[in-house]
Amino acid sequence: xxxxxxxxxxxxxxxxxxxxxxxxxxxxxxxxxxxxxxxxxxxxxxxxxxxxxxxxxxxxxxxxxxxxxxxxxxxxxxxxxxxxxxxxxxxxxxxxxxxxxxxxxxxxxxxxxxxxxxxxxxxxxxxxxxx
Numbered sequence: 001x002x003x004x005x006x007x008x009x010x011x012x013x014x015x016x017x018x019x020x021x022x023x024x025x026x027x028x029x030x031x032x033x034x035x036x037x038x039x040x041x042x043x044x045x046x047x048x049x050x051x052x053x054x055x056x057x058x059x060x061x062x063x064x065x066x067x068x069x070x071x072x073x074x075x076x077x078x079x080x081x082x083x084x085x086x087x088x089x090x091x092x093x094x095x096x097x098x099x100x101x102x103x104x105x106x107x108x109x110x111x112x113x114x115x116x117x118x119x120x121x122x123x124x125x126x127x128x129x130x131x
Contacts, residue, residue: 001032004097010107015054034071035073042069081098090108097117
């Protein structure tokens with residue numbers, strides 16, 4: 001089974017449109033991929049998805065995060081990586097992916113160092129279909 005770390009923008013997009021991020025969340029809900037998360041990542045999900053500007057219901061947010069924790073696994077990384085990050089808030093996602101050797105799926109690929117494990121939603125779905 002493929003292991004992933006989901007950047008928060010994937011969750012936001014999955015609730016806004018029916019495109020590739022929603023397809024990835026469907027794979028999570030169906031336990032076809034394993035999402036990894038940390039306490040920081042879960043808190044980030046809650047904080048962002050609860051923002052009034054998105055208008056997501058608490059039921060939508062709760063179900064989505066429940067699917068992630070039900071089919072996923074918690075990860076704790078030893079120490080922060082040293083790679084330069086454009087946005088330090090992205091480091092926990094990057095470090096979690098490194099720790100468990102998972103794909104980091106993001107719509108903001110330029111926020112991260114160029115690494116083969118950091119992929120866009122479309123790229124991930126291509127990888128998934130090949131496996």
